[in-house]
Structure formats: structure tokens, C-alpha cells
Amino acid sequence: MKDQHVHHFEHTDVKVGVYVCHCGINIASKVNVHEVVEFAKNLPNVTVATEYKFMCSDAGQDIIVQDIRSGKVNRVIVASCSPLMHEITFRNATQHGGINPYFFQMANIREHVSWVTAEKEDATVKAKALVAAAVHRVSKHTSLEKKYFPVNPNVLVVGGGIAGIQAALTIANAGKKVYLVEREPTIGGHMAKFDKTFPTLDCAACILTPKMSQVRSHPNITLWTYAEVENVSGYVGNFTVQVKHKKRYINADTCIGCKACVDACIGPENIPDEFNEGLSYRKPVYMPFPQATPSVVIIDENSCYHFTKGGCPPDFSSKNGHLSPQLQSLLRRANECFELRDFQETLKLTKEILKSSPEHQETLFLHAQTLYQLGMINEATEVMRNVMVKERCVAACPKGSVDLYQTEAISEIQVGAIIIATGFKTFQGERTTQYGYKRYPNVFTSLEIERLVNASGPTGGEIVLRDGKTKPKSVAILHCVGSRDLHSNRYCSRVCCMYSLKLAHLIKERTGAEVYNFYIDMRTPGKGYEEFYEKLCHENVHFIRGRAAEVTDWVLSKAELGKLVVRAEDTLLGMVRRVPVDMVVLSVGLEPQTDAEEVRRKFNISCSKEGWFLERHPKLAPVNTFTDGIFLAGACQGPKDIPDTVAQAGAAAAEALALIDIGYVEMEPNTAFITEENCSGCRICVALCPYTAITTDPVKLISVVNPALCKGCGTCVAACPSGAAQQNLFTDEQIFEEIEGVLEYV
Amino acid sequence: MQQETPKQIRFVGKLDPDFVQKMWRGWKKVKFEEEMDPQFAEKVASYPGCNTLFDCIQCGTCSGICPMGSFMEYAPRKIVGMIRAGFKGEVLTSYTTWLCASCYACTVECPKNIKITDIMYALKQLAIKEHMHPRRLPIPVLARQFFEIVKKFGRNNEGKVVINMYFRTNPLLPLRNLIMGIKLYLRGRIAFTQDKIQNIPQLTKILNTVKM
Numbered sequence: 001m002k003d004q005h006v007h008h009f010e011h012t013d014v015k016v017g018v019y020v021c022h023c024g025i026n027i028a029s030k031v032n033v034h035e036v037v038e039f040a041k042n043l044p045n046v047t048v049a050t051e052y053k054f055m056c057s058d059a060g061q062d063i064i065v066q067d068i069r070s071g072k073v074n075r076v077i078v079a080s081c082s083p084l085m086h087e088i089t090f091r092n093a094t095q096h097g098g099i100n101p102y103f104f105q106m107a108n109i110r111e112h113v114s115w116v117t118a119e120k121e122d123a124t125v126k127a128k129a130l131v132a133a134a135v136h137r138v139s140k141h142t143s144l145e146k147k148y149f150p151v152n153p154n155v156l157v158v159g160g161g162i163a164g165i166q167a168a169l170t171i172a173n174a175g176k177k178v179y180l181v182e183r184e185p186t187i188g189g190h191m192a193k194f195d196k197t198f199p200t201l202d203c204a205a206c207i208l209t210p211k212m213s214q215v216r217s218h219p220n221i222t223l224w225t226y227a228e229v230e231n232v233s234g235y236v237g238n239f240t241v242q243v244k245h246k247k248r249y250i251n252a253d254t255c256i257g258c259k260a261c262v263d264a265c266i267g268p269e270n271i272p273d274e275f276n277e278g279l280s281y282r283k284p285v286y287m288p289f290p291q292a293t294p295s296v297v298i299i300d301e302n303s304c305y306h307f308t309k310g311g312c313p314p315d316f317s318s319k320n321g322h323l324s325p326q327l328q329s330l331l332r333r334a335n336e337c338f339e340l341r342d343f344q345e346t347l348k349l350t351k352e353i354l355k356s357s358p359e360h361q362e363t364l365f366l367h368a369q370t371l372y373q374l375g376m377i378n379e380a381t382e383v384m385r386n387v388m389v390k391e392r393c394v395a396a397c398p399k400g401s402v403d404l405y406q407t408e409a410i411s412e413i414q415v416g417a418i419i420i421a422t423g424f425k426t427f428q429g430e431r432t433t434q435y436g437y438k439r440y441p442n443v444f445t446s447l448e449i450e451r452l453v454n455a456s457g458p459t460g461g462e463i464v465l466r467d468g469k470t471k472p473k474s475v476a477i478l479h480c481v482g483s484r485d486l487h488s489n490r491y492c493s494r495v496c497c498m499y500s501l502k503l504a505h506l507i508k509e510r511t512g513a514e515v516y517n518f519y520i521d522m523r524t525p526g527k528g529y530e531e532f533y534e535k536l537c538h539e540n541v542h543f544i545r546g547r548a549a550e551v552t553d554w555v556l557s558k559a560e561l562g563k564l565v566v567r568a569e570d571t572l573l574g575m576v577r578r579v580p581v582d583m584v585v586l587s588v589g590l591e592p593q594t595d596a597e598e599v600r601r602k603f604n605i606s607c608s609k610e611g612w613f614l615e616r617h618p619k620l621a622p623v624n625t626f627t628d629g630i631f632l633a634g635a636c637q638g639p640k641d642i643p644d645t646v647a648q649a650g651a652a653a654a655e656a657l658a659l660i661d662i663g664y665v666e667m668e669p670n671t672a673f674i675t676e677e678n679c680s681g682c683r684i685c686v687a688l689c690p691y692t693a694i695t696t697d698p699v700k701l702i703s704v705v706n707p708a709l710c711k712g713c714g715t716c717v718a719a720c721p722s723g724a725a726q727q728n729l730f731t732d733e734q735i736f737e738e739i740e741g742v743l744e745y746v
Numbered sequence: 747m748q749q750e751t752p753k754q755i756r757f758v759g760k761l762d763p764d765f766v767q768k769m770w771r772g773w774k775k776v777k778f779e780e781e782m783d784p785q786f787a788e789k790v791a792s793y794p795g796c797n798t799l800f801d802c803i804q805c806g807t808c809s810g811i812c813p814m815g816s817f818m819e820y821a822p823r824k825i826v827g828m829i830r831a832g833f834k835g836e837v838l839t840s841y842t843t844w845l846c847a848s849c850y851a852c853t854v855e856c857p858k859n860i861k862i863t864d865i866m867y868a869l870k871q872l873a874i875k876e877h878m879h880p881r882r883l884p885i886p887v888l889a890r891q892f893f894e895i896v897k898k899f900g901r902n903n904e905g906k907v908v909i910n911m912y913f914r915t916n917p918l919l920p921l922r923n924l925i926m927g928i929k930l931y932l933r934g935r936i937a938f939t940q941d942k943i944q945n946i947p948q949l950t951k952i953l954n955t956v957k958m
Contacts, residue, residue: 434811484803485857486858486859487857487859520803520804520805546805546806546809547810549809549811550811550855568806569806569809569810569823576810576815576816
């Protein structure tokens with residue numbers, strides 16, 4: 001496309017140049033290069049055959065360029081290393097010489113021959129065969145062009161934790177439009193729950209909330225909370241994403257977060273607060289936490305009376321006085337019948353009352369309730385509409401933002417790149433039964449303690465036992481719960497040692513309690529982490545090297561009475577110890593999100609065995625996935641602390657920017673194509689294609705390959721019963737010619 | 747191996763015998779490489795289920811949970827560590843393996859799924875094979891006697907096992923437990939008549955197949 005001097009040669013005009021590389025001694029020590037060159041000279045169409053010490057060097061490439069320019073060759077074979085190493089190098093050289101780069105073929109005589117063959121003679125024979133195969137094949141090569149596709153400049157970030165926030169802000173600051181989709185009612189993720197961050201002990205909220213509000217106010221960021229990605233289609237540079245806005249029952253655009261509805265709500269107040277890990281309670285309408293972004297309340301449909309009982313119970317107190325004693329007694333009887341679950345009788349009585357006093361609310365309400373219990377939900381709703389009192393939140397809202405009849409909405413957006421930052425979940429403490437989480441009340445998980453030590457937490461920063469008032473005098477922190485354990489997770493969760501040290505410090509500081517750390521290995525690799533560990537040693541925190549065997553309330557001495565006993569071997573001293581404590585903290589590990597598999601499928605990326613999203617290369621492409629245009633950030637790729645998460649989010653943002661900034665994507669032409677006249681429209685390839693690149697033409701009823709999606713895996717080519725599916729650079733003709741080349745000279 | 751005895755250490759003045767004893771103990775704590783058996787770990791690991799011992803991260807869960815741990819001279823974690831280091835003599839002569847009650851608590855709790863109880867059995871077998879087990883400890887004798895009787899008759903006989911064990915370990919002990927023995931006999935807990943299974947040759951064949 002870019003090169004103006006591309007000549008197209010006829011097959012009859014084939015002039016092959018064979019260049020055999022010594023690769024220092026890598027090839028030459030096993031393969032008799034000179035013999036291969038002499039052999040190549042006698043192959044059909046070969047006009048030039050030569051050898052060189054390093055073909056990939058500038059001088060080596062120059063030989064190829066000069067030979068092409070002087071008209072000696074128009075097909076190039078380099079017998080050297082693997083295509084992964086240097087195919088691009090030699091293709092560029094071929095193009096530089098003035099012919100189509102796909103008139104080049106590589107014969108791998110290093111990885112496939114010299115490195116793996118024991119005998120010199122065998123190696124030379126095999127090298128000859130491979131060179132012959134390449135010479136045969138290259139004569140069937142055709143001129144191909146790279147394909148270019150435009151890229152949509154918008155970016156979608158999935159997940160609004162610290163990783164998503166960082167990635168979104170970086171891209172938005174570069175002037176690109178970002179959609180940030182978060183499935184919880186607020187962004188902030190796990191970091192918003194923390195009090196302090198290790199090792200500097202700076203307050204998590206102080207460094208996170210400015211970023212959160214920046215996201216909210218940034219003109220380039222469209223923030224959608226309580227929304228989930230429903231469907232992703234398209235390909236790199238051109239994704240179409242459907243985002244489902246879940247029912248929040250509040251108009252998020254008009255809500256100002258005044259919490260008048262929360263004050264007015266008369267719903268149950270005993271619903272465990274998810275944000276506080278169930279340590280406090282909330283109403284059905286609530287703000288997740290004071291600094292929630294966006295500052296919008298949410299109504300929980302599982303507990304709100306509107307959804308569970310058909311409406312707020314009306315206020316009866318003032319109306320009863322107007323009723324005649326006869327009606328009152330009828331009402332009492334109706335109530336009693338309702339209590340006794342005699343709904344037919346209740347219905348009869350309420351109808352009787354309604355005849356004489358049609359506006360009476362309690363009766364209407366009872367009537368509706370009865371209908372509801374009898375399963376006549378539509379009728380019940382109809383009656384409830386007549387109850388004069390509106391839902392309390394609706395009445396209290398100054399902006400009219402409460403919308404109890406909200407429905408799910410779907411937005412469809414076009415983006416060029418996607419960053420996945422869906423984060424992690426913590427290990428469930430009850431899965432390690434020997435530590436008695438949920439069996440003994442004073443066994444906590446580390447996330448619960450994070451909330452307890454947090455100044456905006458349920459106790460205002462007081463560390464107390466489950467009874468809500470007693471301060472612990474001794475605390476045991478058990479490391480590696482749900483990590484390094486074949487019963488749960490094999491891997492090390494990487495952050496637990498450090499956050500356990502942080503919690504040990506905070507507990508020591510706030511309560512002055514004796515803190516015992518039971519650890520297997522203390523892992524503090526990071527800037528300032530080891531120094532933090534040293535600091536803790538100076539603070540007289542006890543470190544016992546030994547995984548806690550069990551937590552029990554089985555008492556063996558007077559000192560252990562009423563306490564939890566942690567039994568563990570102090571492996572450094574070789575003695576079993578029983579440590580009585582008031583509070584046990586389980587340093588739970590990190591796990592992939594429960595629906596990671598579902599998300600993986602949605603975005604067509606890969607998961608590792610444990611369920612973490614898989615990067616393309618652990619070292620050289622840590623934020624890329626195997627799907628082009630989709631990048632990873634943060635703990636969804638593996639356990640990570642905040643500094644690493646932020647760094648990775650920045651890297652993912654840079655990769656996404658690199659993709660969208662250039663404006664187009666370049667595609668190798670080795671894609672599949674369908675020969676129209678051969679295709680019978682059986683659709684076998686449609687179902688098999690792992691990249692959903694093949695569709696059926698609705699008019700011709702044959703398969704069509706989208707070259708932008710095709711990765712050139714060849715699955716359709718192998719499966720096609722009529723041979724209609726073919727692949728550029730791997731046509732049947734080329735493959736057969738290659739095989740013949742091998743067989744002819746072995 | 748050159749191992750100096752405390753007598754060769756020169757001291758100025760009179761030697762305190764207590765001090766010498768402590769010195770001697772301290773000296774014995776140095777383990778020379780030539781005293782080790784580098785193949786010992788491989789040997790133990792070759793027993794079925796025992797190659798898991800290389801997964802050990804020395805976390806101490808097994809020792810912490812072991813109900814017999816406080817009676818052992820080397821707790822299970824140490825045993826695994828010593829096997830890997832090649833402390834063949836110490837491991838095979840120790841009481842630890844024989845005190846293992848096979849409750850499998852360690853196997854259940856081990857975060858690396860190491861079959862510690864199986865390793866204990868392997869060590870018992872090895873100790874007997876190498877004649878290194880503690881001779882007058884009743885546990886290995888009891889195990890051997892139990893096996894001999896079952897091998898011969900196909901069924902166990904408590905009375906016989908107990909008597910055989912006592913005569914091979916401490917012949918005076920039965921006198922002390924005589925009354926308990928009589929009580930057990932009266933309640934039918936100990937029988938002196940031998941039960942047999944019907945087809946003993948077949949059992950012998952099975953045991954020969956597994957090379958017992």
C-alpha cells in the first residue's frame with residue numbers, strides 16, 4: 001500500500017533467491033551450510049543461492065535488497081531462525097528491494113534443525129528438505145496487501161475501582177472520551193473501604209476521594225454506576241457495547257444526595273450494610289457511604305415495602321377516631337383474621353367495611369394485602385393505588401427523583417478499546433472451617449477490621465468485639481487464610497502480609513492490645529515494605545512463624561477462660577503454643593470475582609486456571625489480552641496492591657491510547673476467505689470460528705469472513721467439507737507444494 | 747569424620763562437669779554433612795503417596811494440630827524437614843513415627859495436601875526394614891504381633907496379641923494389669939480361643955501377592 005514500486009510477476013517468471021544463514025555457529029555448527037547452498041542452486045527456479053554469517057544484520061539484508069533491485073530474484077527464501085524471530089525483518093527487506101513482502105518465505109533451520117538434531121548429517125539433510133519445501137512453496141505465493149481499519153477514538157473502562165478510575169482519568173486527560181461502567185452504586189471499589197494504606201499509612205479516603213470526584217466532574221468521562229456490560233461485539237478499534245442500567249429506582253441525573261428520602265423512609269432498619277461488611281445496618285433506601293460518587297441514593301428492592309408488601313404501610317393513627325365503634329370492631333376482626341392467615345374471611349370483612357367507609361386507608365391496605373397474599377397481585381396493586389399516602393421517599397424527595405416504576409435501560413456505545421478493571425473479591429472466611437469464622441462471633445475477616453478501624457466506619461474507628469462495646473486486649477492475626485493452601489487457593493495473595501502488618505499497627509495504636517501475627521513466610525517485597533515490617537518489630541508486635549492450626553474455645557487453663565485459643569506451632573522455636581486472644585482476624589486472600597468466567601466469555605478473553613484474566617505475555621505484554629483492543633488493569637489479572645494496580649492502570653491506558661491515537665489498525669493479510677462458487681452454505685465454519693469472524697450472507701446464503709476479526713487460525717479451512725474456505729499464505733496449493741518439496745528431496 | 751570429644755578441649759582451671767555436659771550437648775547439635783543420607787528423602791518419597799513431602803513449606807500446621815505432638819521428640823513438621831535434609835538416623839530411631847495415632851488430622855489440615863500419616867507409615871516400614879526401630883517400644887511389637895496372628899488365622903485375637911506383646915517387651919507388666927485383664931475377659935472383651943477364617947490359603951496368597 002505504501003510502496004510504489006511493487007511489481008507483479010507471473011508464475012512463469014519465478015526467480016528464487018535462497019539465502020542460508022550461519023547464525024554465528026548456531027546453525028553452522030550442525031548444518032553444513034555450504035552443502036545446503038550447493039544443493040539449493042540445483043533446485044527449480046533458483047537463480048541465486050548464497051550463505052552469510054548473519055542474514056538478519058544490515059549487511060545480510062542488503063544482499064537481498066541488491067539482488068532484487070538488480071533483477072536477479074523476485075522470490076526470497078531465507079533459511080535461518082523462526083518466523084517469530086525475523087519474519088518481519090526479512091519481509092521488510094523484501095519490500096525494500098521492491099517486491100511484495102509476501103513473496104518471501106522463511107525456512108526454519110535453527111529451532112527446527114540445528115538446535116534439535118544430534119547428528120550433523122541428519123541436520124544437513126533436514127535443512128535441505130526444508131529449503132526445498134520453501135523453494136517449491138514460494139513459487140505459488142501471490143501478492144498480498146496488509147489491511148487497514150479505522151479506530152473509534154472512544155474507550156470503555158469496565159470497573160470503577162482504583163484501577164478503573166486511574167485508567168479512565170489518564171485517557172480522559174489525553175482528550176479522549178471515556179465511558180466508565182461500574183456495577184455497584186458507587187465507584188471507589190475496595191479501596192474506598194480501607195482506612196489507611198500500607199506502607200506509608202496515608203489515609204485511603206484522602207487520596208481516593210479527590211480522584212473519585214474528578215471522575216464525576218471530568219467532561220470527557222461518562223460515568224455509569226449500577227450498570228453492567230451486557231454484550232460486546234465487533235473487533236479491535238470498532239467494538240459495539242451494550243450497557244445495561246440496572247434498576248436503581250432513583251433518577252441518578254436529578255438526585256442531589258440530600259438523603260431526605262433516607263430520613264423519611266419507614267422501612268425496616270435491620271438490613272446488613274454491604275459496604276460495612278454487615279457490621280452496621282441500613283434502610284431500604286440508602287447512600288452506600290458518605291463520599292459515594294455519584295452522590296446518589298439507591299433503593300433496595302429486596303427490602304423496600306413498595307416491592308415486598310406493595311407499598312409503605314399507611315399512617316393509621318389519626319383516622320381511627322372517625323370510625324364508628326361497629327366499624328372499629330369489624331376492622332379489628334378483619335385484622336385478626338389476617339393475622340390468622342384466613343385471607344378469604346379477611347377479604348369478606350374488609351369489603352364489608354369498605355362499603356360503609358370507602359376512603360378508609362387501613363381497610364384499603366388490609367384489602368390489598370389480602371389480595372396480595374391470595375396471589376391476586378394485579379388487583380392488589382390497583383387497590384394500593386387508592387391508598388392516599390404515597391411512598392414516604394417519593395413524598396420526601398424535593399427533586400422528584402424517586403421513580404419506583406423505573407425499568408432497566410440499555411445503552412449502546414461504540415468504542416475503539418476496552419479496559420477491563422473488574423477487580424477481585426476477598427476469600428470467604430467460613431471456607432476455612434478450622435478458624436471458626438461465623439461460628440465464633442469474635443472471629444473477623446480483615447475487610448471487617450478495615451471497616452472497624454475506619455473513622456467513617458460503623459463504630460467511628462473504635463475497634464470493638466462483635467458485642468459492639470468491649471475493646472479487645474489481645475488480637476491474633478492469622479495470615480494465609482485462603483492463600484497458599486491447596487484446599488482453597490494455591491497462589492500467594494501477595495497483599496495479605498502487608499495489610500496484616502498495617503492492621504497490626506492500627507490495632508496496636510488504637511487499642512494498645514497485644515497483637516500476635518501467625519505467619520508462614522513474611523513477604524514484604526516492595527518499596528518501603530521491609531522497613532514497615534522492621535517498624536512493626538520495634539512496636540513489640542508478636543510474630544509467630546507458624547500457620548495457625550485451629551481456633552477453638554476449648555479451654556485448658558484459667559487464663560484461657562472466655563477467650564478464643566489459637567493453637568499453632570512456633571516453628572522457629574519448635575514448640576506448640578496456645579495463645580488465648582479476644583479477637584481473631586483472618587487475613588483473607590484475594591480471589592477472582594465470582595462471575596469472572598462470565599465476563600471472560602462476554603469479552604472473549606482468557607482466564608488462567610485460578611480464574612484471573614490472562615495477559616498476553618506475563619513479562620512483555622502484561623496489560624494486553626489475547627483479544628486485540630482489550631486491555632487489563634488491576635487485580636482482575638492477579639492479586640495486586642494499590643501501587644501496582646495504579647501502575648498497571650496507567651500502562652493499560654497508555655496501550656489503549658496507542659491504539660486509538662494512531663487512528664487505524666494494521667492487519668496481516670493471512671486471513672481466511674471463502675471461494676463463493678464452492679461454498680454450499682452448510683455453516684459449519686460459522687459455528688466453529690473462535691473469533692466469530694464468519695457470518696452468513698443473507699442473500700447468497702453462503703459464508704462470509706470478516707477480515708478484521710479473522711485471526712488466521714485456519715479452523716474453518718480445515719473444517720470446510722467443500723474446500724471453499726481458504727487462507728491467504730496457506731492455500732491448499734501452497735501447502736501441497738510445500739509437502740512435495742519436502743518429500744522430493746529427503 | 748573428626749569429632750572432638752570435650753576431653754580434648756583444653757580449659758584453664760578445673761572443669762565444671764555440668765558445663766562439660768552442656769558443651770557436649772551443644773557440640774552434638776552440629777550436624778556434619780557426611781552424617782547425612784542424601785538419598786533418604788528420595789527413598790521415603792518412593793513409597794506410595796509420599797512424594798508429596800517435597801511440597802512442604804514448613805508452616806507447622808501439622809505440628810499444631812497433632813494431638814500426640816507434645817509427646818513426640820520431633821513433631822511432624824520437623825520429621826518432614828529432617829527427611830528432606832537427610833537425617834536418616836534421627837528419623838528412623840525416633841519415637842515420633844510410633845507415637846502417631848493415625849488420626850489423619852495433619853493430612854486433613856495440611857495446606858499442601860501432604861500425606862503425613864502415609865509418610866509416618868513409610869517411616870515405620872523403613873525403620874523395621876533397617877532394624878532401626880526402638881526395640882522395646884511396645885507399639886512396633888504390637889503391630890508385628892497383630893500382623894503375625896492375622897496372617898496365620900485371618901482374624902485377630904486380642905488375648906494372644908497382648909500376651910505376645912508383653913512377653914516381648916516387659917514380661918512383668920501383665921501382673922500389674924492382671925485384674926483388668928480378668929475383668930475384660932469376664933465381659934467378653936478378650937478371648938483366648940482363636941477364631942479362624944474359612945479359607946486361609948487364599949489369604950496367604952493375597953498377602954504373598956502384596957509381598958507382606
